[in-house]
Amino acid sequence: DSGVTQTPKHLITATGQRVTLRCSPRSGDLSVYWYQQSLDQGLQFLIQYYNGEERAKGNILERFSAQQFPDLHSELNLSSLELGDSALYFCASRRGSYPSYGYTFGSGTRLTVV
Amino acid sequence: AQTVTQSQPEMSVQEAETVTLSCTYDTSENNYYLFWYKQPPSRQMILVIRQEAYKQQNATENRFSVNFQKAAKSFSLKISDSQLGDTAMYFCAAGTWYSGGGADGLTFGKGTHLIIQP
Numbered sequence: 001d002s003g004v005t006q007t008p009k010h011l012i013t014a015t016g017q018r019v020t021l022r023c024s025p026r027s028g029d030l031s032v033y034w035y036q037q038s039l040d041q042g043l044q045f046l047i048q049y050y051n052g053e054e055r056a057k058g059n060i061l062e063r064f065s066a067q068q069f070p071d072l073h074s075e076l077n078l079s080s081l082e083l084g085d086s087a088l089y090f091c092a093s094r095r096g097s098y099p100s101y102g103y104t105f106g107s108g109t110r111l112t113v114v
Numbered sequence: 115a116q117t118v119t120q121s122q123p124e125m126s127v128q129e130a131e132t133v134t135l136s137c138t139y140d141t142s143e144n145n146y147y148l149f150w151y152k153q154p155p156s157r158q159m160i161l162v163i164r165q166e167a168y169k170q171q172n173a174t175e176n177r178f179s180v181n182f183q184k185a186a187k188s189f190s191l192k193i194s195d196s197q198l199g200d201t202a203m204y205f206c207a208a209g210t211w212y213s214g215g216g217a218d219g220l221t222f223g224k225g226t227h228l229i230i231q232p
Contacts (some may be wrong), residue, residue, distance in 0.1 A: 032217050045219030056218050105159035
């Protein structure tokens, strides 16, 4: 157990629908990062939150949004889902501000859009 | 912007052998750091080793070590005495950090599928 909790582990939904993925970072970690892993695009950084504020954006689609709550858990909202959104979505958290602290990943949410 | 390139889609070696996975990167940043992550069939992303770009000494973690050539922008991973449990996808990643304490998300390579044969 890495200490980063992601729910649900698996999600199957239809095109056009909206889903919410949840992430609880390791205790004490203020930064949360979302990544998408797909066969086509590989592992891509989507968005980062630090202590409730958006800090950096990567290749996140406009149909996707995220937020981090006061208790530091984060949610990634995916709307108007398309077949191509099927992927493994990872959340990672980071301890401390010094860069040598690696990112700790959750076990991911497998999203299947049918 | 950063790019990370792993030129070996798949490698296969015998148990107990030494294997080196290649990674090259490109960045315009001065402050960056490099990682190798392992992803076994369970899909969990596991940190293998990390290297701060300003450090000249190559990082080592037990059987895992890196050869960091900053001028060549090369960051290879050497696995000594390979074990069956080392079978996994290995991803090289780069990230930028800022003196104020922030750090961007990582840029990953496409990965190398390493197979350890008994």
